[in-house]
Amino acid sequence: MQNVSTQTQATKVKGKQKISRTKLKEIGTGVFLMAPFLLIAGIFIFYPILYSLQISFQNFSYLNPSAAEWVGLENYKKLLQDTTFLTAIWNTVKLLIIVLPIQTLISLVLANLLNSKIKGKSFFRIVFYLPYITSPIAVGAVMVYLFNQDGLVTRFFTLFGLENVAWYTDGDYAFYLIVLIIIWTQIGFYTVIYLSGLQSIPEDLYEAARIDGASKLQQFLRITVPLLKPTTFLVLFMGGLATLQIFEQPYVVSTTGGALPGSPGDSTLTMVMYLYTQAFKYFEMGYASAAAFIIFVMIFSLTVLQYLFFERKNKG
Amino acid sequence: MNTKRILFYLVLGLTAFVMLLPFIWTLYASFVKQDLNVDTFSFDLAQYGIDNFVYIITQSHIADWYKNSIFVTGVITICNLLFNSMAGYALARVRFPGKNIMFFFTLGIMMVPVQILLIPIFVMMAKMGLINTYFALIVPFMVNPFGVFLMRQFFVGFPSELEEAAKMDGLSRIAIFFKIALPLAKPALIAQAIFIFVWNWNSFPFPSILATQPDMFTLPVGIYQITNTAYTSSITKSMAGVVLMTIPTLIFFMVFQKHFMKSSMNTGVKG
Numbered sequence: 001m002q003n004v005s006t007q008t009q010a011t012k013v014k015g016k017q018k019i020s021r022t023k024l025k026e027i028g029t030g031v032f033l034m035a036p037f038l039l040i041a042g043i044f045i046f047y048p049i050l051y052s053l054q055i056s057f058q059n060f061s062y063l064n065p066s067a068a069e070w071v072g073l074e075n076y077k078k079l080l081q082d083t084t085f086l087t088a089i090w091n092t093v094k095l096l097i098i099v100l101p102i103q104t105l106i107s108l109v110l111a112n113l114l115n116s117k118i119k120g121k122s123f124f125r126i127v128f129y130l131p132y133i134t135s136p137i138a139v140g141a142v143m144v145y146l147f148n149q150d151g152l153v154t155r156f157f158t159l160f161g162l163e164n165v166a167w168y169t170d171g172d173y174a175f176y177l178i179v180l181i182i183i184w185t186q187i188g189f190y191t192v193i194y195l196s197g198l199q200s201i202p203e204d205l206y207e208a209a210r211i212d213g214a215s216k217l218q219q220f221l222r223i224t225v226p227l228l229k230p231t232t233f234l235v236l237f238m239g240g241l242a243t244l245q246i247f248e249q250p251y252v253v254s255t256t257g258g259a260l261p262g263s264p265g266d267s268t269l270t271m272v273m274y275l276y277t278q279a280f281k282y283f284e285m286g287y288a289s290a291a292a293f294i295i296f297v298m299i300f301s302l303t304v305l306q307y308l309f310f311e312r313k314n315k316g
Numbered sequence: 317m318n319t320k321r322i323l324f325y326l327v328l329g330l331t332a333f334v335m336l337l338p339f340i341w342t343l344y345a346s347f348v349k350q351d352l353n354v355d356t357f358s359f360d361l362a363q364y365g366i367d368n369f370v371y372i373i374t375q376s377h378i379a380d381w382y383k384n385s386i387f388v389t390g391v392i393t394i395c396n397l398l399f400n401s402m403a404g405y406a407l408a409r410v411r412f413p414g415k416n417i418m419f420f421f422t423l424g425i426m427m428v429p430v431q432i433l434l435i436p437i438f439v440m441m442a443k444m445g446l447i448n449t450y451f452a453l454i455v456p457f458m459v460n461p462f463g464v465f466l467m468r469q470f471f472v473g474f475p476s477e478l479e480e481a482a483k484m485d486g487l488s489r490i491a492i493f494f495k496i497a498l499p500l501a502k503p504a505l506i507a508q509a510i511f512i513f514v515w516n517w518n519s520f521p522f523p524s525i526l527a528t529q530p531d532m533f534t535l536p537v538g539i540y541q542i543t544n545t546a547y548t549s550s551i552t553k554s555m556a557g558v559v560l561m562t563i564p565t566l567i568f569f570m571v572f573q574k575h576f577m578k579s580s581m582n583t584g585v586k587g
Contacts, residue, residue, distance in 0.1 A: 026410060029490055030406045034418060036459065040459045141555075192581060247431070
């Protein structure tokens with residue numbers, strides 16, 4: 001009896017040693033495979049966030065970094081009274097309010113047209129997608145001239161009663177130039193996303209509706225739109241995030257000819273453009289970091305919201 | 317039925333026209349010799365020529381910008397493919413302590429908007445005296461949490477039989493990863509590569525602060541100099557620069573367009 005039990009104990013111990021050796025090897029493999037990612041992400045993503053937070057509590061100026069002093073919440077207080085920063089936030093929110101419904105609706109309609117029995121589907125898909133992968137710097141530069149005084153598109157819009165002005169220099173028109181550029185850039189991408197959503201709707205639903213005598217419009221409103229709700233949420237979230245972070249296109253457009261970023265006035269100033277200008281034009285890095293953190297919190301909360309929303313849906 | 321179809325084609329065709337117009341116009345404008353003539357179409361062939369291209373190629377650093385963009389984007393893409401896949405595989409397949417924490421770390425930094433990194437990365441690089449070096453333009457962008465997440469999702473659903481068989485053959489874990497898992501991950505690697513490539517090829521904010529000498533610019537930064545400073549202040553010359561910059565992206569897109577669509581579609585299915 002005793003003999004047997006010691007024997008089993010011996011095998012147990014032996015087994016444990018074996019397991020721990022393979023375990024150790026496994027851990028080594030894990031460390032080796034994770035190391036480059038952890039190292040680089042740690043140094044260039046994780047640490048910079050903390051560093052940025054630190055700078056935001058200092059009067060850190062790049063021109064004189066050694067003179068940086070702790071100023072507590074001073075930068076944040078000043079920011080919330082800075083009408084330029086508030087204008088930048090308001091402009092970005094205004095973009096969000098105008099761009100989101102329009103681009104979502106256009107993408108939904110285009111996807112439905114593309115999903116019908118038509119020829120040249122892949123041609124249209126490619127063409128619609130092109131603006132999305134083109135450099136925003138190039139897009140901005142081109143649009144400035146298409147919407148220039150006597151420009152091709154400007155002249156077209158005069159047919160509808162708009163004035164023949166250079167849109168990027170006009171206080172009323174410049175903002176809508178940005179709106180048009182964002183929509184033009186993004187609808188192709190969201191059309192493709194809607195297309196995939198459409199293809200997941202079972203065909204027999206439409207068949208049943210047809211038998212019940214539902215018209216095409218009724219089918220669209222009663223079947224397509226409700227069943228695409230998750231896709232619509234995704235398109236709204238992604239579009240919202242992209243718009244909140246918009247920078248390059250308004251930056252290129254507003255600085256044409258060496259004008260100040262956000263010009264004319266501050267009509268095209270966005271949040272990220274404000275941060276970029278404060279930091280790299282005026283070198284007010286402490287102040288700009290505080291702005292960056294406020295922007296960070298806004299964008300991060302929307303991202304977390306999106307994640308939670310879809311995570312819960314995927315589980316449920 | 318027929319009128320409805322015509323209407324469909326009309327709407328789609330009109331949209332396609334609106335999408336293509338800026339491209340066509342840019343190409344047209346780049347061949348117009350004088351700015352004055354850019355808004356009035358003419359059949360007078362003497363108005364057109366390749367002068368703008370000659371000017372951009374000879375008078376700007378565009379050859380350097382091309383070289384920099386290709387080198388920087390190339391190295392970044394290759395490093396991303398390797399490092400993100402390694403981390404993704406480890407998170408999906410290897411057992412080690414702290415794995416869950418690392419997965420949440422990945423998810424966490426995935427949600428961080430890159431703009432918050434502009435100032436600290438610039439200050440870090442400036443302190444080390446690395447502004448205007450390839451190090452600054454490449455190293456911070458060599459990994460991407462999205463890529464890690466993508467690869468993890470791929471490897472989680474990867475059949476384990478192949479790995480078991482390889483283990484029987486005496487291959488080490490790391491050899492299994494490089495010889496078996498990585499080659500079979502081609503679809504996920506392509507999906508990752510195209511987006512990493514396009515993001516970095518078009519990237520402007522970071523290169524614009526990390527490179528201040530014209531010979532260290534990447535294409536977007538260089539083109540911005542051409543179009544938005546007193547460099548040329550010419551519409552048609554700017555457009556020639558835009559054409560030269562955009563051509564590689566368009567070729568890349570045409571070659572991989574099926575993969576672009578597939579990846580975007582997958583995003584849609586997730587939702």
